Amino acid sequence: MLSALRKQFRLWLFRPKIESGTVTLNQRRIFIIPTRQGIGFVIVLLIMLLGDINYNLSLGYVLTFLLGTTALMTMLHTFRNMAQLEIRAGRADAVFSGDKAQFVFHFQNNGRLDRYQIKLHDDNGHSVTFDIPALQSVEVKLPLPAERRGWMGSGRLTLHTEFPLGLYHAWSYLQFDTRCLVYPKPAAPQPLPASSDQSGSGKFFVAGDDDFSGLRNYVAGDALPRIAWKALAREQGLQVKQFSSPQGHELWLDWAQLPSLGAERRLEILTRWVLDADAQGLHYGLRLPGIEFPPEHSATHKTECLRALALCGLPDEVKP
Amino acid sequence: MNLNAPLIYGLLACVLLISAPHADHLPLWVTLLGTTLLGWRAYLLIGNKPLPQRWLLLCIMTGCVGGILISFHTLFGRDVGVTLLVLLAALKLLEVRSARDATIVIYLACFVIITEFFYSQSILAALFMFATLLVVVTTWVHLQADKLDMRPRLRIAAMLLLQAVPLTLILFVLFPRVQGPLWGMPQDAYASSGLDDKMAPGSVGKLALSDAVAFRAAFKGDPPRHDQMYWRGPVLWNFDGHIWTPGRDGFSRTRPGLLDNLTSPIDYTVTLEPHNKVWLFTLEMPTLISVPAAMTKDFQVWQPAPVTSRLRYSAHSQLGYRANAEEDTRQLERALVIPRNLNPRAQQLAADWRAQAVGDEDVMRIGLAYFNREDFHYTLSPPALGANEIDDFMFTTRKGFCEHYASSFVYLMRAAGVPARVVTGYQGGEFNSLGNYYIVRQSDAHAWAEVWLRGRGWVRVDPTAAIAPARVELGMAAALPESESAALPLIERTQLPWLVSFRFNLDMLTNQWNQWVLGYNPERQFAFLTRLGMEDITWQHMALTMLGGLALLVGLFTLLLLRKLTLRKTDAALRCYLKYCRKLEKKGMVRGAHEGPQDFALRAAEIFPQHITAINTITGLYVALRYENQPDSALTLQALRREVAAFKL
Numbered sequence: 001m002l003s004a005l006r007k008q009f010r011l012w013l014f015r016p017k018i019e020s021g022t023v024t025l026n027q028r029r030i031f032i033i034p035t036r037q038g039i040g041f042v043i044v045l046l047i048m049l050l051g052d053i054n055y056n057l058s059l060g061y062v063l064t065f066l067l068g069t070t071a072l073m074t075m076l077h078t079f080r081n082m083a084q085l086e087i088r089a090g091r092a093d094a095v096f097s098g099d100k101a102q103f104v105f106h107f108q109n110n111g112r113l114d115r116y117q118i119k120l121h122d123d124n125g126h127s128v129t130f131d132i133p134a135l136q137s138v139e140v141k142l143p144l145p146a147e148r149r150g151w152m153g154s155g156r157l158t159l160h161t162e163f164p165l166g167l168y169h170a171w172s173y174l175q176f177d178t179r180c181l182v183y184p185k186p187a188a189p190q191p192l193p194a195s196s197d198q199s200g201s202g203k204f205f206v207a208g209d210d211d212f213s214g215l216r217n218y219v220a221g222d223a224l225p226r227i228a229w230k231a232l233a234r235e236q237g238l239q240v241k242q243f244s245s246p247q248g249h250e251l252w253l254d255w256a257q258l259p260s261l262g263a264e265r266r267l268e269i270l271t272r273w274v275l276d277a278d279a280q281g282l283h284y285g286l287r288l289p290g291i292e293f294p295p296e297h298s299a300t301h302k303t304e305c306l307r308a309l310a311l312c313g314l315p316d317e318v319k320p
Numbered sequence: 321m322n323l324n325a326p327l328i329y330g331l332l333a334c335v336l337l338i339s340a341p342h343a344d345h346l347p348l349w350v351t352l353l354g355t356t357l358l359g360w361r362a363y364l365l366i367g368n369k370p371l372p373q374r375w376l377l378l379c380i381m382t383g384c385v386g387g388i389l390i391s392f393h394t395l396f397g398r399d400v401g402v403t404l405l406v407l408l409a410a411l412k413l414l415e416v417r418s419a420r421d422a423t424i425v426i427y428l429a430c431f432v433i434i435t436e437f438f439y440s441q442s443i444l445a446a447l448f449m450f451a452t453l454l455v456v457v458t459t460w461v462h463l464q465a466d467k468l469d470m471r472p473r474l475r476i477a478a479m480l481l482l483q484a485v486p487l488t489l490i491l492f493v494l495f496p497r498v499q500g501p502l503w504g505m506p507q508d509a510y511a512s513s514g515l516d517d518k519m520a521p522g523s524v525g526k527l528a529l530s531d532a533v534a535f536r537a538a539f540k541g542d543p544p545r546h547d548q549m550y551w552r553g554p555v556l557w558n559f560d561g562h563i564w565t566p567g568r569d570g571f572s573r574t575r576p577g578l579l580d581n582l583t584s585p586i587d588y589t590v591t592l593e594p595h596n597k598v599w600l601f602t603l604e605m606p607t608l609i610s611v612p613a614a615m616t617k618d619f620q621v622w623q624p625a626p627v628t629s630r631l632r633y634s635a636h637s638q639l640g641y642r643a644n645a646e647e648d649t650r651q652l653e654r655a656l657v658i659p660r661n662l663n664p665r666a667q668q669l670a671a672d673w674r675a676q677a678v679g680d681e682d683v684m685r686i687g688l689a690y691f692n693r694e695d696f697h698y699t700l701s702p703p704a705l706g707a708n709e710i711d712d713f714m715f716t717t718r719k720g721f722c723e724h725y726a727s728s729f730v731y732l733m734r735a736a737g738v739p740a741r742v743v744t745g746y747q748g749g750e751f752n753s754l755g756n757y758y759i760v761r762q763s764d765a766h767a768w769a770e771v772w773l774r775g776r777g778w779v780r781v782d783p784t785a786a787i788a789p790a791r792v793e794l795g796m797a798a799a800l801p802e803s804e805s806a807a808l809p810l811i812e813r814t815q816l817p818w819l820v821s822f823r824f825n826l827d828m829l830t831n832q833w834n835q836w837v838l839g840y841n842p843e844r845q846f847a848f849l850t851r852l853g854m855e856d857i858t859w860q861h862m863a864l865t866m867l868g869g870l871a872l873l874v875g876l877f878t879l880l881l882l883r884k885l886t887l888r889k890t891d892a893a894l895r896c897y898l899k900y901c902r903k904l905e906k907k908g909m910v911r912g913a914h915e916g917p918q919d920f921a922l923r924a925a926e927i928f929p930q931h932i933t934a935i936n937t938i939t940g941l942y943v944a945l946r947y948e949n950q951p952d953s954a955l956t957l958q959a960l961r962r963e964v965a966a967f968k969l
Contacts, residue, residue: 051434059441060434063434065488069870084886
């Protein structure tokens with residue numbers, strides 16, 4: 001009963017919800033309580049006040065009141081250190097499982113006040129501390145360990161500060177809809193599967209990017225850099241340079257080739273293969289249950305394959 | 321958290337600043353040890369060496385406690401507490417490993433600042449407190465933000481303290497004052513100063529070298545003449561040949577002495593510096609006093625508890641009086657006792673006077689004439705006297721200060737059969753024309769005689785005046801030979817006009833400080849608040865007013881401090897456009913951060929086709945204002961305003 005009430009209260013007070021766009025820290029979002037040091041300082045002040053009264057120390061009163069009101073005013077300063085900051089989540093680059101996902105946040109300070117010692121942390125103790133100078137925007141990266149493949153959210157983050165004297169703790173909860181794609185963790189180096197001859201195309205020279213092999217007539221849609229401008233200047237008409245890859249092994253990385261292993265293990269091995277094949281400059285295709293990428297060799301292709309591996313078998317939209 | 325070197329330097333500076341004023345009154349070994357500990361810490365810091373082991377610090381702490389036991393013979397009391405705190409702060413610096421330790425050092429520093437006020441609460445001490453506080457708070461800010469530079473740190477700390485000043489003022493005036501002490505005070509809580517209730521050759525002369533203020537007196541109406549200003553203190557009856565001590569009654573509740581034939585009334589207010597003694601000083605002879613006090617048979621005014629804080633009282637005195645004309649015979653007998661085995665020559669001299677004279681009054685006159693006629697000198701550095709002190713002084717050295725004259729005169733009177741006693745106190749005072757009050761310093765300490773004459777009661781006789789009339793008419797600097805006045809405090813001997821005016825100003829400032837800051841006790845608070853027009857001065861009312869004032873001021877600060885957090889978007893066109901966006905937002909149409917006005921208009925028009933004209937007009941006007949150089953932008957802006965106002969979904 002009581003815990004349910006407390007939960008209700010927390011829901012009402014902190015209003016947890018996932019946000020997109022820009023968040024401005026207003027009074028409603030910033031919470032503030034005294035820290036343990038703050039309470040300790042109050043005790044010190046009370047002892048001092050007792051001493052003042054007992055010994056009739058007028059200057060003692062002055063000192064005690066000065067320190068007391070300074071402590072009181074720092075509440076305002078602590079709050080002010082965070083107030084009216086604008087926060088926007090940036091994009092987080094994809095990482096491999098086991099690495100650190102770098103969540104990027106943009107903090108915009110629209111005031112003439114420098115903000116110091118602001119700390120962003122998640123519930124597991126990963127944190128980053130930064131300052132935001134007046135009228136500036138700061139890009140903050142919060143590294144969080146990526147543990148599982150798929151989409152990873154930043155979770156509920158806490159932004160807090162205790163500046164200037166550490167007597168108060170002001171904080172605000174942030175939960176953005178930002179997410180980071182986590183690829184499967186690549187398995188230990190494995191030999192690539194033998195290229196499959198059944199497909200029949202392995203021994204041909206295939207169109208590639210490496211060596212010049214001749215000119216052909218222009219077809220609408222050919223890339224501009226490939227147009228042979230010198231040939232055009234020689235009035236040989238619009239021609240296009242042709243290239244080929246000499247040892248273009250066509251390689252299929254197939255889910256079905258690894259039948260005896262668990263799904264995650266298979267994905268890890270396939271990831272390793274994609275990386276290795278890409279590094280060796282091979283043309284490779286990827287076959288996963290329900291999706292197939294025809295052989296190619298390009299950065300986009302690699303990204304698409306890795307993305308498919310990351311999301312393989314996961315429900316379509318996994319909200320962070 | 322790793323504490324960086326500049327922070328440790330800051331903490332070192334804090335501890336140095338808070339302990340430095342204590343070097344003056346703590347035992348030498350404490351000062352030396354403290355300096356050594358701080359030096360050690362600095363050495364470790366410069367050499368980047370590890371901090372000492374805990375057990376070593378524990379050994380040093382035990383040694384400190386032992387040292388305190390040896391030099392103070394106790395582990396309680398004010399001085400012991402201060403010594404312990406100062407040493408603790410220095411030792412704590414040697415084991416600052418975490419932010420928490422540093423916080424403790426800072427809290428300790430705040431606490432030690434207050435102990436300095438046991439010893440001095442002068443204006444200088446207050447200024448020093450502010451300086452120290454600035455360093456402490458700067459270091460404190462540094463502890464929280466270790467990458468912050470010196471200058472912003474200092475700026476933030478100064479701002480924090482400055483903001484606290486008006487709030488402190490409210491608290492200081494309105495915080496309900498309680499008269500301490502709340503619990504028993506350690507014995508050494510207050511220092512004694514000034515006159516003692518014993519007098520031996522040299523005891524008053526010693527005070528003559530001190531320019532410390534004994535009290536200040538402001539007269540209502542015309543002040544009395546300088547030679548009428550005898551501020552009565554302890555009266556001494558018993559003489560053992562060397563020391564004069566108070567009578568049998570001392571300060572006890574007896575029937576006060578009787579005064580009649582009173583003339584020349586005078587009203588005045590005395591602000592007495594705490595001297596940790598029970599007696600109060602009043603002009604001879606007092607008849608009324610504003611604080612609870614009693615008067616003894618020999619007209620000493622005293623209160624039951626020693627004066628441990630500055631005491632302000634008004635009194636009424638009569639400069640012309642007849643004191644105890646009907647004196648108790650036992651008292652008169654006591655006023656005739658002298659050690660008969662000493663000073664034979666003096667006793668012989670007294671017998672000669674008695675033989676010449678007709679009546680007691682004549683004896684007194686002959687005695688004074690003798691002091692006046694013979695070759696006596698008024699000096700601060702009298703030669704040493706032998707066992708027969710009075711004889712040596714009267715017939716051999718003939719050089720002395722007021723206590724020598726008072727002592728020998730009373731002795732001679734007693735020897736000649738005239739009842740006499742010694743009165744100590746202060747004589748004269750320096751007029752501060754700026755503040756219109758008299759400053760009476762320790763150097764004005766004086767001793768004189770009183771003889772009892774039939775029909776006239778106790779009559780004041782000042783033998784010093786017979787030798788150096790300038791002493792009672794002008795002050796000590798005028799009475800002393802030139803070669804000796806150099807030994808007097810600077811304040812007492814210089815008469816340079818600018819210096820005089822400077823020290824009058826300074827003393828007036830000090831006086832105001834004493835009255836308003838240091839002497840702000842429950843009574844003063846009551847008087848001040850009444851003068852401010854506050855009615856119903858109870859502590860509840862004061863507390864409420866105080867909290868109200870604080871809340872008001874903090875509210876004001878809040879407005880000021882939270883003002884510049886977001887610069888207002890001064891672009892009128894943008895403000896209009898944002899208003900339009902908000903209207904759309906209410907219908908669920910949110911403009912993305914990446915979306916320009918035209919893209920947004922396209923999207924909005926799709927969803928609200930019925931408003932397509934308005935959307936396009938507003939967007940067109942806004943784009944024209946923002947991105948095109950329009951000559952008549954004021955008109956366009958007006959149009960935009962109108963359109964946005966009319967825009968309804």
